[in-house]
Amino acid sequence: MTLPPAASLHQASGCFYQRWQSLNDWLRELEPLWRPIPFMEPAPAWRDAHPDLARWLEALPEEDCQDWEERLPELSSLLAGHVPALARYRDLLDLPRLATEAEGRQAELAEVAAVDMPGRKRQQAGAFAAAISPLGYPVLDWCCGKGHLGRTLARRGAMEVTGFEWNPELVTDGNRLAEHYGDPVRLSHQDVMVDGLKLPECHHGVALHACGDLHRRLMQSGAQARLPRLSLSPCCYHLTGDERYQLQARQTREYGECLSVDRNDLRLAVQETVTAPERVREQTTRISTWRLGFDALQRELTGNGHYLPVPSHPAGLNNGRFEDFCRWAAAKKQLTLPADVDWAEWLARGEARYRQVRRHELLRHLFRRPLELWLVLDYAVFLEEQGYRVRLGTFCDRQLTPRNLLLDAEREGG
Known part of the structure; x- marks a missing residue:
């Protein structure tokens, strides 16, 4: 379908429906890439469908993750080599600037x-x-x-x-x-x-x-x-x-x-926000890591293969220990923890999951x-x-x- 130029959107009757239809069909085609929520799904189906894409993403250094977050259109062009439909990304999103x-x-x-x-x-x-x-x-x-x-x-x-x-x-x-x-x-x-x-x-x-x-x-x-x-x-x-x-x-x-x-x-x-202060980002990373570590622990203990949502935590836990967070979360979810939990191991699993989530979210954020x-x-x-x-x-x-x-x-x- 040939679309009218973005700058003439307000002039061509019906063009908004045509653009909506094209974008709708594109989003449906690529649903497997954006439907899975990385925080909840450690092994989304797209990893098997696009193994080269998964390997490339999961090998990204942390500084590259942040760089690509700021350059998603360029990332779409790069990833079009793995997912050809992403080549349409820029054209689908093209819009005029209404004020300088x-x-x-x-x-x-x-x-x-x-x-x-x-x-x-x-x-x-x-x-x-x-x-x-x-x-x-x-x-x-x-x-x-x-x-x-x-x-x-x-x-x-x-x-x-x-x-x-x-x-x-x-x-x-x-x-x-x-x-x-x-x-x-x-x-x-x-x-x-x-x-x-x-x-x-x-x-x-x-x-x-x-x-x-x-x-x-x-x-x-x-x-x-x-x-x-x-x-x-x-x-x-x-x-x-x-x-x-x-x-x-x-x-x-x-x-x-x-x-x-x-x-x-x-x-x-x-989900996109203007960059938060370093202190806030560090705290968010720490709490996200703890939540993922606790989720890995509860899956092991319960045999439940699904993410277990935990409510917002008291602010007093922010500067505490991973163990404190897990004990609070377990109490909230009425989960009994064994006496011999290896907290270092489950924290390490949370850190590994956070690294994976960070890279899978980069794809979803497109x-x-x-x-x-x-x-x-x-x-x-x-x-x-x-x-x-x-x-x-x-x-x-x-x-x-x-x-x-x-x-x-x-x-x-x-």
Whole structure:
């Protein structure tokens, strides 16, 4: 199938469905590579199907793992020698940039007025504002927090901003900031998930990183209310009330070979984060190693070949010993440990499993962005079905936020 160039996505009617269909079929073809969760499956079937790929991955030095994490498109080209379908990776993910970095900086809220606003959030709001400029309608800031995005848009020409936020403390703080700086922004305490929610007429609905069902509710309610424009950067797709994900568009739901995903699958789409501090990464590595060591131990003791989930541990265990963690986990799972456990051996097994998981996850992480784009293309198809002209692209670099996709939809005929 020949796809239209990414830069013309907002011009070619129906092209979003074609792209979604191509990406859907590609994800289905490569399902055996991304469905198995490395933390839970020590021996996924793809290792037998692609033994050379498995050997290459599992022999990677640690520094190479981190390097490839930052260069997944290049990794896809390299691994296409083992899995030819990966050669399509870059074309399937190609998207236009909707605002330059310079435009984003120009649109940022002035630092002196960005009270209670972390620098990264200020940059994200500026980039988002630049990508949806110019503004022609009053703005409805959805799940607005303290109204930082709304205040940014007010200084970009929004004549009036209404904010909906469920946390009354954030509403109070946001209204105080808007009044102090003279911004035409008014926040209201509102649960956007209630039935029968009435939206202000003829407004431009915006949402920067509203999670899961919250951003989906903006699309559904905004389209039903025939809002003239909707602009959203989705986040946390897995935060949904449905066990299995429900596609939004009629065309995608009716496609005979549609991918089926649940909440666990959707977590893959948001696993990428901006690099954490070294201390946090070291702690994460240590706890992951302990969990894998305990899992290897429980499999040996119970004869159970499946991963045993363990709840979140008390913070006090972070700087303790592997043995302490295992005894806590065993108590939580009502598992009796023998008196002669060789803790050094099981810790070594956990370390070996962690090295394997780290390398298997590198392969699985190739599919984070494809799965996310599969979801957002469905949103684009839905909005087209509701009578909107849609732009889809990125509004900032992934180093600022990995959740940098932006849907900008304007109702046909205004």
